[in-house]
Amino acid sequence: MSQLEFILAREAQLMYRRAREFEPVAGNLSRWRGSIPGRGPHKEISFELEITIPQEFPRQAPTVIMVTPTVHPQVDPSTGYLNLRILTYWRPEYHLYQVINSIKGLFARVPPKLPDTFSSTLVPSESPPPTQSRPSPPQTFQSTPSPRTTPSPILPRKEPTRAPPPVSEMPAESPKVKELKSQISGLEEELASLQNGLISKTEEVARLEGQMDAHNVPRVGQDRISQIIHPQSDKDTQILDLQGEKIALEDLIRTLENKFENGEISSSEYAKLYKSYQKQLHLVNKKLREMGIH
Numbered sequence: 117m118s119q120l121e122f123i124l125a126r127e128a129q130l131m132y133r134r135a136r137e138f139e140p141v142a143g144n145l146s147r148w149r150g151s152i153p154g155r156g157p158h159k160e161i162s163f164e165l166e167i168t169i170p171q172e173f174p175r176q177a178p179t180v181i182m183v184t185p186t187v188h189p190q191v192d193p194s195t196g197y198l199n200l201r202i203l204t205y206w207r208p209e210y211h212l213y214q215v216i217n218s219i220k221g222l223f224a225r226v227p228p229k230l231p232d233t234f235s236s237t238l239v240p241s242e243s244p245p246p247t248q249s250r251p252s253p254p255q256t257f258q259s260t261p262s263p264r265t266t267p268s269p270i271l272p273r274k275e276p277t278r279a280p281p282p283v284s285e286m287p288a289e290s291p292k293v294k295e296l297k298s299q300i301s302g303l304e305e306e307l308a309s310l311q312n313g314l315i316s317k318t319e320e321v322a323r324l325e326g327q328m329d330a331h332n333v334p335r336v337g338q339d340r341i342s343q344i345i346h347p348q349s350d351k352d353t354q355i356l357d358l359q360g361e362k363i364a365l366e367d368l369i370r371t372l373e374n375k376f377e378n379g380e381i382s383s384s385e386y387a388k389l390y391k392s393y394q395k396q397l398h399l400v401n402k403k404l405r406e407m408g409i410h
Contacts, residue, residue, distance in 0.1 A: 123174065127212050134213035141166070146173075148212065149183070152220060155227035163228050165198065165219070167212060177206035178215060187229040190222060201370055209363055221371070225378070351407065358404050365397045 124145040131138055131148065138150030146169040151162035164183040170176045180198040182191050190199045202210060202218045372393065376386040 120171065120173070124169065127169070130211050130213050135216045138167070138216065145169075150216075151184075152223055154229075155223070158227065158229060161230060163223070167215065169212070174208040174210070177203045177210075178212065179203075180215065180219065182228075185231050187231055188223075189226060191228070201374075202367075207363075207366075209359060214363075214367075225374070355404070355407055355409060358400055358407075359409075362397065362400045362404070365393055365400065369393050369397070 128140070128145050135150065137152075138148045141147040141149050148167045148169075149164065151164040153159065154161040154163055161184070163186055166181050166183055168179045168181070170178065180200065180203070182188075182196040182198055186196070187193070188198075191197070192199070198219065200215065200218050200222065202215055369390065372381075372386065372389055375381050376383070381389075
């Protein structure tokens with residue numbers, strides 16, 4: 117088994133555990149395809165995408181192409197290429213399932229849409245059926261009637277328009293209808309609150325999963341790979357834990373920057389949190405350097 121095949125097998129284990137909605141294309145572990153449900157008007161649509169792993173993985177970032185035609189600020193309309201921050205600032209420690217978590221977080225903040233031309237083909241237009249031409253009756257030779265005998269056309273009788281009844285005469289809603297309307301209004305408010313909470317939880321899941329199953333990218337022989345995948349000493353375990361914490365902090369800083377750019381937090385709060393996270397990241401990097409990891 118080559119080094120790339122071993123890495124792909126490890127990534128497959130993580131994908132099967134962390135991104136079960138994705139699966140390899142025709143058993144090829146370097147190509148993964150899956151879908152992410154839409155939101156709002158497109159909540160019934162599943163946006164399909166494909167992730168391709170290059171030969172230089174993990175030193176080179178994978179590519180993400182939207183299979184479903186998608187309208188989104190981060191999607192190239194001509195190629196379907198999805199531009200992600202995690203791919204732009206790719207690090208060899210990252211994994212495929214973290215890319216998928218970033219996509220979910222991005223689509224939670226800015227939901228994808230279908231092109232107008234594509235969405236119109238999903239709903240059949242309700243055009244009236246074509247009218248069938250009736251055969252013309254056989255012509256008969258008749259004498260032209262005189263103007264006095266020409267019958268006048270019969271106009272259709274117009275029904276008199278009725279004015280709507282005044283509000284005072286409208287039937288009053290029953291207590292049962294009022295109760296149902298109140299329940300519906302309460303459920304809609306609860307649903308809106310849950311949707312907002314889901315967006316924040318999606319980002320939190322992406323951050324927490326960065327702490328799990330993190331491993332350093334192997335660049336040397338098979339022995340080093342086995343040591344990373346199955347640590348044999350407390351030092352190796354501590355290194356993996358620190359690297360996982362480092363990934364989580366970096367992801368947390370990126371999420372914080374996105375929230376600040378979108379105006380979700382104030383400048384004072386951003387500065388306070390950014391300083392705290394950078395301090396924690398500096399301590400983690402310092403511990404890794406002391407253990408010989410640069």
